[in-house]
Amino acid sequence: MESPLTVLPRELTTEVLGRVASSSIADLYNAKLCCKELFGAAEEEYVHKQITLDKIPIIQWSEDRKISDFLNKCRQSRNPEALFRKGVVDYFGGKDVSDAIRCLQEASKSGHSEASYTMAVIWLFEGGESSKQKGLKMLSGMQKSRIQKRRIKNCRERLESIVVNILVDNASILKQQPTCCVMGHQRKKRRFYWGEEIDEDDNIACDACTCDEELTAIRKAIRWTTTAYAAEN
Ligand SMILES: [Zn+2]
Structure with a gap:
């Protein structure tokens, strides 16, 4: 029939x-x-x-041809989450970095907020005045309201959860952390209530300080290999 x-x-x-x-x-x-x-x-x-792609783990610990073919097809179809994953894993893993950036930029353009956040962080890590300004502008534009700030927190946690599972091998990330704030602001004392930080925003002196906080958080998530740590310290 x-x-x-x-x-x-x-x-x-x-x-x-x-x-x-x-x-x-x-x-x-x-x-x-x-x-x-x-x-x-x-x-x-x-x-x-x-x-x-919620049910598909980002890091495939063993090669599964079916899953990698499927993810390939998603990327070819310009699936933003598939592009984001490829971009983060390859950028932080130091593999085909320019293509990784293209993937993240495309995902970001289609409204993937974690990709936009990651791109901002990457511009800051890349160093150089124009990259820094680009990253700063992107990050401050992303957190104008309290709701947006919460979204940034989610983006950061998502990126941290991926980075912690990657063997980071990208010189821009592993080199000494760039400093965004040139005003010498000090972070104010953090205040907590039942383990939750209160007035998180009030602790930050300027937009560049916010960027420094983001970079510190992402670098904290890195699993340092002995050689990378020795080169950095
Ligand atoms: Zn500052």
Whole structure:
């Protein structure tokens, strides 16, 4: 019997599948098994661009051909999360750094906030006055309101959670940490309430101080190898 889905315009089927894909990879997989129309539509780039990668670990400890082919397809379909992951892992791992930056910039342009945060941090780490200004502008633009500041915290925690699992091998990150604030501001005493920092923003003297805090946090997440640590210290 002919599937009733054949009467639906193909664009509508892919649109629906794109929505399914953005919330659950398992639901997409089940939909694919329904009929060959859905199977075909699920293979389209549009659907791969929307797919959530929540259930797929960022670091693959053992080579799984199926997963790496799937992630490749997501990247080719310009899936922002897939581009972000590739960008972070390759940049911090010191592998094809210019391509890693391109991936992160593309993810950032499509509205991936963790990619934007990571790009800002990278500009700051890269050093040089123009890179520093770019990073500073990006980070301060990202935290104008309290909600945005909370989002920055989430971005930082996400980046830390990836960096901690990577063997960092990028000279820009491993060299001495650049200083963003040239005013010599000191961080005010931190105040805590039930383990939670209160008035976190009030402790920071200027935008450049905020950037210094971000760089310190990311560097703290690095697992230093003996050689990298010896070169740095
Ligand atoms: Zn300052």
